[in-house]
Amino acid sequence: MTRTAPPAAARRHTVVDSPCGPLTLVATGGVLSGLYMAGQRHRPAQEEFGPREDRxxxxxxDQLAAYFAGTRTVFDxxxxxxxxxxxxxxWELLRTVPYGETRTYGRLAEALxxxxxxxxxxxxxxRNPVGIIVPCHRVIGASGSLTGYGGGIDRKRALLAHERAQGRDASALF
Structure with missing residues (x-):
């Protein structure tokens, strides 16, 4: 089933700084519908994000800042x-993978x-549209390898290391 993207007029975006580079946050109808990293695979075209609006x-x-500071382990x-x-x-199943842990694609398939x-x-x-918050970086290959990640393997490695650091200064990880 193909879904048509809502008109850009229904969307707003902002860009926030993070240790893994700028993150573009997109809201559709006032609800967060996208989090994209610079250079991310499957990133929509900029004109699809709608006008910039921080409010x-x-x-x-705030929750992303707390995550990167090591004081938030679950997004709400x-x-x-x-x-x-x-x-x-x-994507809903990904949200159940605990902070600092990983799951294989096979284990997720079995859970489904x-x-x-x-x-x-x-x-x-x-195709996860809300990376980090929907933690697709926590999925690994059957052998334990860090297989593909839309934001790049280096970012995936850094996000996993950050979560394993349990709140230590993450700035050196990215």
Missing amino acids: PFQEAA LELRLDGTPFQRSV GRPGASRAVGLANG
Whole structure:
């Protein structure tokens, strides 16, 4: 099923600084619907983000700052996750992977009741529109390898190291 993107007029965006570079936050109808890193694979075109407006993003920016400071391990934000039903089920499952832990694509497929769907889980993972908050960086290959990440393997490695550091200064990790 293909979904049509809402008109840019229904969207707003802002850019916040982070240890892993600028993050573009996008809201659709006032609800966070995107978090994109510079150079990210599957990043929508800039004109799809709508006008820049900082006000509706304060809570998301505050929670991201706390995450990078090591004082927040769970995000508590309303999200609009536009995708196919299967993609949305994968993204909801990603939100249950605990901070500082990892899961394999196969284990996620099994948790969805589709043990042969690890490749499909990987494809849905790669289309996650709200990285970091929906922690797709916590998914690894069956061998424990750091397989693909839309934001780049170096960022994935840094995010995982940050979470394992349990609140120590993360600035040196990125």
